[in-house]
Amino acid sequence: MSASPTGQRSGAIGVAVTWFERLVIVLFALLFANVIWGVVSRYVLGRQSPWTEELAVNLLLWVSMLGAALTYRERGHLGVDYLTEKLSPPARLVAAVTAEVAVLLFGGFAMMYGGGMLVAQTLEANQVSAATGWKTGYFYSAVPLSGVFFVLFAIEHLLKLIRPPKLESERKTDT
Amino acid sequence: MMTAPLILSLVFVGLLVLNTPVAVCIGLATVATIAALGDVPTGYLTAQRIASGISSFSLLAIPFFILAGILMGEGGMARRLMDFAFALVGRFRGGLAYVNTLTCMLFGAVSGSASAAVSSIGGFMIPEMVSKGYKREFAVALTTASATTGLLIPPSNIMIVYAVVAGNVSVVTLFFAGVVPGIMVGLAIMTVSLIVNLRSGMEASEKVPMAQVWCALRGALASVLLVVIVLGGILLGIFSATEASAIAVAYALVLGVGVYREVKLSDLPRILLRAAKTTSVVMLLVGTSQAMSWVLAYENIPQSVSNALLSISSDPWTILLLINVLLLLVGTVMDMTPAVLIFTPMLLPVVTGFGMDPTHFGIMMIANLCIGLCTPPVGTCLFVGCSIGGTTIARTTIPTIPYVFAMLVALILITYFPTFSLWLPRLLDL
Numbered sequence: 001m002s003a004s005p006t007g008q009r010s011g012a013i014g015v016a017v018t019w020f021e022r023l024v025i026v027l028f029a030l031l032f033a034n035v036i037w038g039v040v041s042r043y044v045l046g047r048q049s050p051w052t053e054e055l056a057v058n059l060l061l062w063v064s065m066l067g068a069a070l071t072y073r074e075r076g077h078l079g080v081d082y083l084t085e086k087l088s089p090p091a092r093l094v095a096a097v098t099a100e101v102a103v104l105l106f107g108g109f110a111m112m113y114g115g116g117m118l119v120a121q122t123l124e125a126n127q128v129s130a131a132t133g134w135k136t137g138y139f140y141s142a143v144p145l146s147g148v149f150f151v152l153f154a155i156e157h158l159l160k161l162i163r164p165p166k167l168e169s170e171r172k173t174d175t
Numbered sequence: 176m177m178t179a180p181l182i183l184s185l186v187f188v189g190l191l192v193l194n195t196p197v198a199v200c201i202g203l204a205t206v207a208t209i210a211a212l213g214d215v216p217t218g219y220l221t222a223q224r225i226a227s228g229i230s231s232f233s234l235l236a237i238p239f240f241i242l243a244g245i246l247m248g249e250g251g252m253a254r255r256l257m258d259f260a261f262a263l264v265g266r267f268r269g270g271l272a273y274v275n276t277l278t279c280m281l282f283g284a285v286s287g288s289a290s291a292a293v294s295s296i297g298g299f300m301i302p303e304m305v306s307k308g309y310k311r312e313f314a315v316a317l318t319t320a321s322a323t324t325g326l327l328i329p330p331s332n333i334m335i336v337y338a339v340v341a342g343n344v345s346v347v348t349l350f351f352a353g354v355v356p357g358i359m360v361g362l363a364i365m366t367v368s369l370i371v372n373l374r375s376g377m378e379a380s381e382k383v384p385m386a387q388v389w390c391a392l393r394g395a396l397a398s399v400l401l402v403v404i405v406l407g408g409i410l411l412g413i414f415s416a417t418e419a420s421a422i423a424v425a426y427a428l429v430l431g432v433g434v435y436r437e438v439k440l441s442d443l444p445r446i447l448l449r450a451a452k453t454t455s456v457v458m459l460l461v462g463t464s465q466a467m468s469w470v471l472a473y474e475n476i477p478q479s480v481s482n483a484l485l486s487i488s489s490d491p492w493t494i495l496l497l498i499n500v501l502l503l504l505v506g507t508v509m510d511m512t513p514a515v516l517i518f519t520p521m522l523l524p525v526v527t528g529f530g531m532d533p534t535h536f537g538i539m540m541i542a543n544l545c546i547g548l549c550t551p552p553v554g555t556c557l558f559v560g561c562s563i564g565g566t567t568i569a570r571t572t573i574p575t576i577p578y579v580f581a582m583l584v585a586l587i588l589i590t591y592f593p594t595f596s597l598w599l600p601r602l603l604d605l
Contacts, residue, residue, distance in 0.1 A: 111222060117219040
């Protein structure tokens with residue numbers, strides 16, 4: 001077993017995924033520490049640090065968005081596979097390709113493009129979050145960033161579907 | 176204005192049957208519907224609803240309860256709860272069946288996830304039952320049904336999801352409203368086990384010596400204390416439900432790493448990642464559903480659904496029957512979280528229209544969709560149970576039927592007698 005919690009991967013995407021996973025782990029740990037600090041500060045210091053709630057919901061957005069892209073790469077999202085399993089292999093391939101294209105469209109249009117617009121407009125409006133004083137636009141950038149990875153992983157899935165894997169460039173080493 | 180619901184449902188169902196992730200089905204159906212509105216920034220609106228839908232302090236409890244559940248399963252708390260349940264009910268004829276249900280109820284009380292309960296408890300309970308002469312398929316069916324009680328017994332993540340989409344419903348009230356119905360479902364399941372045991376002439380388990388009973392009680396005390404801290408702390412206003420979930424993580428961490436030493440510090444990054452991924456599945460669904468409920472409300476779709484239902488009948492009993500049948504059908508193919516997210520905004524206005532308490536409706540909906548988790552063709556708990564138990568869904572179907580029947584009986588009682596759900600919250604002045 002490797003020392004890394006997320007296993008070793010080869011290839012550019014593999015390395016990116018490993019670092020991406022580490023980022024999610026760190027953000028989640030921060031989220032936990034942050035909420036605990038909220039309670040502790042209220043009872044020990046007598047006054048809750050005002051930024052804890054605001055930081056917490058934004059960390060939740062980051063963990064959820066980035067985690068969602070990673071989970072999609074492992075096909076971990078809920079779906080209804082009852083009907084596609086009954087299809088003939090060629091029809092199943094068409095269904096699988098359509099589903100990946102749907103994710104590509106959603107990730108590209110709603111998350112990357114729409115999320116990008118969201119970030120740009122909130123930055124332009126100079127919206128500042130109340131307690132932390134940070135620009136809200138930066139918090140929202142989790143959405144387009146996750147969108148970029150959704151698109152990348154959708155392309156990766158599509159390539160694997162269209163040309164069956166000849167070279168096992170990487171294999172998931174989950175412990 | 177019939178085009179909007181048509182576009183929404185066509186895109187959604189079309190993508191769903193192709194096995195597209197449900198969150199993406201909801202997301203793209205929403206995008207298509209918003210785009211059809213005409214001159215609006217579709218991508219911007221969708222992204223904004225997703226981002227603001229996820230950034231909610233109430234939802235923050237979900238990742239923590241998921242994390243606490245994993246820590247409890249790996250940290251040895253699940254096994255200690257089973258020992259405790261064994262000490263309580265293991266002595267009876269066919270006692271292992273009751274031990275199974277009681278353990279699931281206790282574990283569900285601390286973790287709030289049914290799939291986690293099936294894998295954590297089924298992992299050692301199913302082999303144990305098989306070695307004592309139970310049929311493998313029976314053990315799987317029993318564990319699967321029992322595990323769903325944890326969704327009604329607080330704390331429960333699905334209640335947090337319901338509270339967020341329903342609006343105006345308190346998570347704390349829901350938590351306490353679920354206690355009695357959860358115990359009712361558990362008792363209904365145990366009643367079926369009793370009948371099965373009597374008919375198959377199961378041997379009584381060996382007597383448990385008193386010393387061992389005390390030992391099990393002491394061992395489980397720390398795990399049971401977690402429920403007391405979480406619910407007591409919320410009730411007394413010491414911390415919010417979200418903070419309670421983080422406290423539960425801290426407690427499970429201290430117990431699993433520090434006291435029981437069954438989780439190593441080096442395991443934590445892997446556990447955090449697993450919890451983050453499970454969380455993200457729920458959150459992406461919540462985010463896209465919030466975008467969808469916005470477009471639903473914009474197009475007055477809940478109003479149309481309400482009118483359509485009321486045109487069939489204006490009698491509350493009949494409407495509740497129709498809603499339950501609809502949800503049972505939905506539950507056979509769809510997982511609980513998307514079902515709650517999609518149908519709450521459409522159905523809640525109907526029932527509040529004739530004066531039903533939204534808390535009661537939430538409990539009814541969850542009790543209903545629990546049944547779908549145990550039934551083919553798509554039942555998340557059944558899938559996990561079958562893979563843990565090493566059997567097939569086809570072979571598990573027959574022993575599942577009596578348990579589904581028991582859960583249906585409990586559902587009818589929960590639906591038509593609001594007092595089961597509302598008595599405890601009212602007693603506690605919530």
